[in-house]
Amino acid sequence: MLAAVRRDLLLERLQRDGRIVAKEIAVELDLSEDSIRRDLRELATEGLLTRVYGGAIPASPAVADYGARTEIASESKDRVAAAAAELVLPGSTVILDGGTTTLSVVRHLPRGLDCTIVTHSPTIAVALLEHAAEVILLGGRLFKHSAVASGSAAVEAAGRINADLFLLGVTGIHPTTGLTTGDSDEAAMKRVLASRAAETYALGSVEKVGTASAHQVLPLDQVAGLVLDAEADAAALGQLRDTGVRIIEAAHRSH
Incomplete structure (x- = not known):
């Protein structure tokens, strides 16, 4: 052949x-x-x-650079972001990962919501300027591919944080390989942030469900749940349900 x-x-x-x-x-x-x-x-x-x-x-096609990712599955990301925003409660401390889906989460947060948001993404921090939330920006070397702070300084700063919730962005969500991303240092930073939160939820638009990237962030049994687009591949969603992980399905909403 x-x-x-x-x-x-x-x-x-x-x-x-x-x-x-x-x-x-x-x-x-x-x-x-x-x-x-x-x-x-x-x-x-x-x-x-x-x-x-x-x-x-x-x-996963989501390993493209930050600018390109803004054009991928934007409607799906918006649905997932709307569902994830409902997990943010008044008075809570929330870590927002960098990425285009978590940036969309900010757009769905009520501007008057009284909470504390910790992020290593300058893009997320700027998007929160007109919100009532207190914003804590973690510094470090700028990883331009994902527009987030990384390196030892960012890891050290993250180690001082205690949060109720971490909304985690990844590039792949698969029943076997778990939660993955395309860069080893970024994966390590995400693990540190997850270790500082009582609960971690990974966010997955359609292009990420059933796919994988090179570096594992966490296995599925180490997160509280997944927020996924209900329009993702049905077989992939079924396989994820079979693992026993909690899944919050984001669907179209009537206006």
Whole structure:
């Protein structure tokens, strides 16, 4: 079988099943596992899938830079953000992660809401200028890809925070690989922030559900729940429900 034909078949199977098991497809095609693994490595290099132990799963398109992400699934992010904003209670201390979905959360928060918001995102902080909430901005080296502070200074500052809630942004949410993002330092910062909150909820618009990126932030059993778009892939949503994690489904709202 020609390499181009195998490539198309692998991508078609990934789209259909949401996962490729190298051993199974090697038997099906009467090829060596090494041949399948080589194909998967090449496809992963092109960003078309994410390799995992034994095979591959869909790659998240949300690893694009900050500017590009503002154009991806904007309506879905808005629905998720509206549902997530309802988790923010008066008098609470909330950590808002950086990212386009959490920026949308700010737009759904009542401007008069009395709470404290901690963030390492200067974009989030600026969006809160006209809100009644007290804002604590964590500093550090600016990671321009996601427009957030990172590095040792940001980690040290985060270690002094105690919060009721962390609204976590990720690029992939998958029943096997859990919550993932595209940068190892960013993943580490997100873990630190999660450790400072009583509850962590990960936010997932349609393009993130059922996909994965290179670096795990947390397994699903270490968060209080997920806020996901009800219009995400039904099979992927079902697999996430099967893990037992709490899911808040965000749907269209009537005006």
